[in-house]
Amino acid sequence: MPCAPTLAHYWLAETLRLREALWGPLEDSGEVRRARAQGQGFGQKVLLRAQFLGQREKLDLLIARWTRGARLALLGMLAAAILAGAATAVGALGDGSRSVNVLLALTAMLGLNALAFLFWLLSFAVRSAGSGTWLGELWLWLTRKLARGPDAALAPRALVEVLSRNNALRWILGGISHGLWAAALLSMLLSLLAVLSARRYGFNWETTLLSADTFVSLTAFLGWLPSLLGFAIPPEAVVRASNGLQALPETAQALWSSWLIGCVATYGLLPRMLCLVLSLLMARRNLAAIGLDENLPGYAELRGRLAPPSEKAGIDGPDTPGFQAHFRPRAPAPHDQTQPLLAGIELAPDTPWPPAGLPAGVADLGIIDSRLERKNLLERFQRQPPGQLLMVCDAQQTPDRGTIALLAELAGLAGQAHIALHGQAGAGFSDARAAAWQERLAAAGFLPGQLHAGLAPALAWLAAGQPARPIAKDAHVQP
Incomplete structure (x- = not known):
């Protein structure tokens, strides 16, 4: 957005405000993070959030x-x-x-x-x-x-x-x-x-x-x-x-x-x-002379998230269809980081890490679990987007809204992003879990080829940069 907002920016922000007033608020954790990183004041952050969400929702x-x-x-x-x-x-x-x-x-x-x-x-x-x-x-x-x-x-x-x-x-x-x-x-x-x-x-x-x-x-x-x-x-x-x-x-x-x-x-x-x-x-x-009325309903409620006096953990929005995260793929750019990256997303504490057979030249980002680690990783990717990123998730866990939102945010910042489901059959794991992962990731915009059934094919893709093999609906996830 240019330094001086134009009528188009205020128009888009008002369109988004009216839509959220009619149909409920949208899931915007990634857009809020980008707006806070790029905006200078609360008004500009509101306009940036509207610009990012407007592009995502085709407004x-x-x-x-x-x-x-x-x-x-x-x-x-x-x-x-x-x-x-x-x-x-x-x-x-x-x-x-x-x-x-x-x-x-x-x-x-x-x-x-x-x-x-x-x-x-x-x-x-x-x-x-x-x-x-x-x-x-x-x-x-x-x-x-x-x-x-x-x-x-x-x-x-x-x-x-x-x-x-x-x-x-x-x-x-x-x-x-x-x-x-x-x-x-x-x-x-x-x-x-x-x-x-x-x-x-x-x-x-x-x-x-x-x-x-x-x-x-x-x-x-x-x-x-x-x-x-x-x-x-x-x-x-x-x-x-x-x-x-x-x-x-x-x-x-x-x-x-x-x-x-x-x-x-x-x-x-x-x-x-x-x-x-x-x-x-x-x-x-x-x-x-047109400006943004920051006290209007729909804008005033954003102040605590776009310009908070302090950070706090907790539920960031209701679990409604409008808060479903959406992955927006982007084309690889010349300024992307060339080294392949590997990150574990909310894995169990006893998960062996880094995984065996890690290809040479792959940078291990460790297991990302806490709120501070997620924030630091997103801010790092905002500054220097990765060219190739593999995210490893625990196949024995049921995918929740926060995990899907984090995967969508990280994937949206990468030139190429794939997901590997890591786990062993038994101990509460079933094909229904794999189907749940597939369903939630597909709803977020991920393609079947971006999901790997196990670490071996995922690490091979990370090393060679080849397209992934999609998971069959009846397939078991192997470590």
Whole structure:
């Protein structure tokens, strides 16, 4: 993780927090150890734990899939906005067979936009959970509908939670909404230019109750701001003559065209572009201020494990399916330790060690049994990962969750890791024990070829680096 956390890190951490709140905590002893070794403060350790667990549980891929779907939804809405803008312009002008009522045409092109813009402005004065942006909320709703899978809804929910804590969600959804409206209005403006350039249109105003003076004042009022940008305003004589009762010269129609285009550009496109820039700037500022709320449920409980004031032994989590350890194999790296390593894992005190027939060149790490020995070995492997590791377990013992978790952690740090079951038939040992080892190791992600039925083939693999012979389900474990 980079020194400065990004939105993606907070998003992944929140996704993991929500998942653990819904489905229970995950087995994370290895991830907690890595986070404590690499993190500087509690907040950074929380983010590192989330990064490691997110990669293990494929939550990062879940977020990536949702992001792709969200982009596709946004592209679809953008295409729809462009088509809607062009269709609105063509519909407001008609096919040229009859005169265009300029005020009705302007209302048709800018009425809905003005209403949505006013609603967005009023949302700042009214305290509500919404952002006041119809198109932004529609996009978020579409992304939730497109999400598939039991955990798919976690990604948008976590994103909303993270963005809402610093008021960034309002500005991001506002930017999306303003961007879509700007695209629609730009398409509308370009369509106006194209249609007015290709067809001859006549413009007029029609009324039963209002006087001509009202239209003269209204035309001058609406045309004042566009005139500052270079658009023309029809003079009073042209406005009075545009009552539909007399023919107008071509120059008058050109003036009305310029006035109409200027109104769409000034009162439609320009405010949306300005608000788009404002929303992007505010979203960027608020995103930069996003941090981790360490007091949230799911984060606060981690403090005793990620930043404990002292170490203590004991049960680290409930014995539930969610706490099943998972082995994540990695490819051998150039910096791996080249010398093969041998370690006994929680063997009986009377077990002869080192085993007879230990190949030359193999480093014996001894029997790892106490909590301190496990911690020291894991920290050593964190600093210098082994290239080839053989772990020897007592076949007469029933594999428990802690042993499987330790084997998974050690194997995940090694380039190649195999397990040998050491024991003698009789004295309480049965084929059921071998089947239990196979079942628990397979559930943790170990392949059958990584488990040896006895020390002899395991030591041969350690000496030669050859693939292991898998244990048959009815095989006896021999010393």
